[in-house]
Amino acid sequence: MPKIVMLVLLLLVLVAALMLGAMAYVAHRHPAFATPLLVAASGAAVLVACVVPIAVS
Numbered sequence: 001m002p003k004i005v006m007l008v009l010l011l012l013v014l015v016a017a018l019m020l021g022a023m024a025y026v027a028h029r030h031p032a033f034a035t036p037l038l039v040a041a042s043g044a045a046v047l048v049a050c051v052v053p054i055a056v057s
Contacts, residue, residue, distance in 0.1 A: 009055060016047040
């Protein structure tokens with residue numbers, strides 16, 4: 001796999017981790033939205049759905 005693809009994947013993972021943390025924080029501060037673990041898990045599922053096709057190709 002070329003280095004640029006690896007760097008893009010690393011950047012995508014870092015941004016996704018920040019977004020998952022932000023979603024868990026918002027869900028924790030406003031419990032009516034959803035439980036923090038459910039929000040983080042759904043965000044992780046979206047991340048996996050986006051990263052796997054890129055990593056496989």
